[in-house]
Structures are given as structure tokens and as C-alpha cells.
Amino acid sequence: xxxxxxxxxxxxxxxxxxxxxxxxxxxxxxxxxxxxxxxxxxxxxxxxxxxxxxxxxxxxxxxxxxxxxxxxxxxxxxxxxxxxxxxxxxxxxxxxxxxxxxxxxxxxxxxxxxxxxxxxxxxxxxxxxxxxxxxxxxxxxxxxxxxxxxxxxxxxxxxxxxxxxxxxxxxxxxxxxxxxxxxxxxxxxxxxxxxxxxxxxxxxxxxxxxxxxxxxxxxxxxxxxxxxxxxxxxxxxxxxxxxxxxxxxxxxxxxxxxxxxxxxxxxxxxxxx
Numbered sequence: 001x002x003x004x005x006x007x008x009x010x011x012x013x014x015x016x017x018x019x020x021x022x023x024x025x026x027x028x029x030x031x032x033x034x035x036x037x038x039x040x041x042x043x044x045x046x047x048x049x050x051x052x053x054x055x056x057x058x059x060x061x062x063x064x065x066x067x068x069x070x071x072x073x074x075x076x077x078x079x080x081x082x083x084x085x086x087x088x089x090x091x092x093x094x095x096x097x098x099x100x101x102x103x104x105x106x107x108x109x110x111x112x113x114x115x116x117x118x119x120x121x122x123x124x125x126x127x128x129x130x131x132x133x134x135x136x137x138x139x140x141x142x143x144x145x146x147x148x149x150x151x152x153x154x155x156x157x158x159x160x161x162x163x164x165x166x167x168x169x170x171x172x173x174x175x176x177x178x179x180x181x182x183x184x185x186x187x188x189x190x191x192x193x194x195x196x197x198x199x200x201x202x203x204x205x206x207x208x209x210x211x212x213x214x215x216x217x218x219x220x221x222x223x224x225x226x227x228x229x230x231x232x233x234x235x236x237x238x239x240x241x242x243x244x245x246x247x248x249x250x251x252x253x254x255x256x257x258x259x260x261x262x263x264x265x266x267x268x269x270x271x272x273x
Contacts, residue, residue, distance in 0.1 A: 014041075014042050015039045015040070015041070015047065016039065016040045016041070016042060016044075017037040017038075017039060017040075018037055018038055018039075018040060019035045019036070019037050020036050020037060020038055020052065020157060021035070021036040021154070021157040021158075021161070022034070022035055022036070023035075023036070023127040023128050023129065023161055024126055024127050024128055025127070026122075026123035026124075026126040026127050026165065027123075027168060029126075034127065034161060034164070034165075036157045036160060036161055038050050038052040038053060040053075052153070052156065052157075055153055055156065056153055059152040059153045064152075065152065066200070067199035067200050067201060068151060068152075068199065068200045069151065069152055069197065069198070069199050070148070070149045070150070070151060070196075070197065070198050070199075070203075071147075071148050071149065071150050071151075071152075071155035071195060071196065071197055072132070072146060072147070072148030072149050072150075072195075072196035072197075073146065073147045073148055073150075073155060073159050073193055073194070073195050073196070074144055074145075074146050074192075074193065074194040074195075074196070075144060075145055075146070075147065075159065075162070075163070075179075075193050076137055076142060076143070076144045076179075076191035076192055076193065076194075077142070077143060077144075077166065077177050077178065077179050077191055078139070078141055078142045078143075078177070078178050078180070078183045078184075078191055079112070079113045079116065079141050079142075079143065079170065079175050079176070079177060080141070080175065080176040080177070080178055080183070081175070081176070082174055082175060082176050085176065087112075087139070087140065087141030087142070087183070087184065088112045088113045088141040088175060089112025089113070089140050089141050090140065090141060096140050098187075099138050099139060099140075099187075099188065099189065102136060102137070102138060102139065102140045102142075103135075103136060103137060103138045104135050104136050105136050110136075110140070111136050112140060112141050113141065113143065113175065114136075115173075116169055116170060116173050116175060117134050117143050117145075118134075119169050119173075120134075120145065120162075120165060120166050120169045121134050121145065123165050123168075123169060124145075124162050124165055127161065127165060129147065129158045129161060129162050129165075130147060130148060130149070130150050130158060131145055131146065131147055131162060132146045132147070132148060132149070133145065133146040134146075137189065137191070138189040138241075138242070139184070139188045139189045142189065142191060145162070147159050147162055148196070159193075163179070178191075179191065179193075180232060181230070181232040181233045181235055181236035182232060182235035182236045185235070187241075188241070189241045189242060190235065190236030190241060190243070191236070192233075192236065192243075198211075202214070215251050218249070219249045222249040226246060233246060234246050
């Protein structure tokens with residue numbers, strides 16, 4: 001009789017959670033809270049996916065905190081029909097009209113899922129997240145919200161909790177949310193999380209020279225940054241559909257656009273919205 005195969009060594013699967021940020025719970029309300037945690041092994045080491053640990057070291061550096069780094073993050077996402085994984089508002093197995101009228105669009109033939117989007121916006125406000133705007137995106141069934149301006153590591157905490165709240169809202173609505181960079185292949189826009197950033201030096205007089213210096217430093221690490229941005233972006237960053245090519249670093253001095261749908265970002269949290 002052959003001996004029984006040796007059992008693989010037991011692995012300690014325990015993960016220790018350390019609370020880092022607290023938000024009001026928009027679902028249970030009352031005195032209930034949502035707690036943003038990061039994760040460690042029982043030995044006290046951050047687990048491999050705990051990127052917050054190293055970020056906290058950077059943001060707590062006195063030279064960094066003195067610069068008061070501001071972030072404004074534009075989170076795009078797509079709403080999908082649960083049973084088909086096809087975008088909300090699209091005919092089953094078919095396609096809507098070409099992109100063009102959907103961006104910041106209104107009307108039942110252009111805007112799909114606004115009740116979900118508004119519910120998410122209100123839930124984030126209740127939670128204390130500095131959500132500063134929402135708008136319909138270029139692809140039908142695709143939306144965006146903005147978190148910020150937020151200072152330092154709080155931008156990441158607020159963004160992650162806002163994503164959690166969005167997952168809960170879509171669960172209630174019976175709809176699937178995806179952050180996939182290119183959920184529909186072909187001649188359709190993808191989804192990203194565009195990040196606006198500035199330091200005190202950039203915001204002060206002469207700040208444009210500081211901005212240009214920072215851009216040159218970013219250029220030197222382009223491939224490393226792209227690798228850290230997440231999987232699937234090679235499907236989105238093709239040089240088409242309002243994107244740059246993933247292998248090419250470029251920058252331009254933007255011309256300000258004033259669009260009605262984006263004004264909430266300017267007015268939010270100032271008593272003017």
C-alpha cells in the first residue's frame with residue numbers, strides 16, 4: 001500500500017487590519033461608520049498589495065507635507081446589465097448610435113443610469129467624501145465622478161471608499177459596475193482615472209516653472225509609472241479615443257474649457273452648488 005501523500009505545509013492566512021480613515025455609513029446611517037483599513041501579516045509586515053504603507057511614509061515626510069499636495073481624481077466607470085455584461089442602455093447583442101451626443105448628455109435616449117449616479121453622489125456626500133462633481137461620459141453607459149481637491153494620502157482613502165460605495169449602490173440597483181480600462185473593444189472610449197495634481201510651489205507665483213520641472217522628472221520614469229497604473233491599459237492607451245499612445249510620454253499646456261457639466265467641480269464645498 002502506497003503511503004499517503006504528504007500534506008502541504010500549512011500557511012498562515014491571517015491578515016491584520018489597521019484602521020486608517022473613518023467615514024459615516026450612508027447605508028446603515030445613525031452612528032454606524034465605514035472604516036478604511038490597510039493590511040499586514042501577523043508578523044507586522046505590510047502585505048504585497050498594501051501600497052498605502054509606503055505612501056504614508058512619503059506623505060508624512062516634512063518636506064512633502066509642507067508642499068500640501070492637492071489631488072483631484074476623475075474616476076470613470078461603466079455600468080453593465082447584470083445578466084449580459086453589456087453596457088446599460090445598449091440593445092442586447094447590438095450597439096447604440098455613434099459616440100457624440102452622450103457626453104454630459106440628457107434624455108432617455110442619451111443618459112443611462114442617472115438614478116444610480118445621483119444616489120452614489122449623495123451617499124458619498126453623506127459619508128464625508130469630498131466628491132466634487134459627476135458627469136455622463138463619451139461612451140453611453142459610462143460615467144465619471146471627481147474626488148477632490150483632497151490633500152495627500154486622504155485622496156487615496158476617499159477614492160477607495162467612494163469605489164466601495166459605488167459597488168454597494170450598483171448592487172442594490174441590480175447593475176454591475178466595472179472599472180475596466182476598455183470594457184467594449186472597438187471604436188468606443190475606454191475608462192481611466194485621470195489625476196490632477198499640484199503642490200504649494202506649483203500654485204504660487206512662478207509655479208509654471210516648477211510644473212515643467214516635475215514633468216521632466218515624470219518623463220524619466222514613464223515605463224515604471226505605466227506598469228503601476230494597473231492591468232489592461234494597453235487596450236485603452238492606443239493614441240485614439242482621446243488618449244496618448246502608451247509608449248509615448250507627452251504633455252501640453254492646456255487651454256481652459258468652461259463646460260456647464262463641469263462647473264460643480266469648481267463650486268463644490270464652497271456653498272455655491
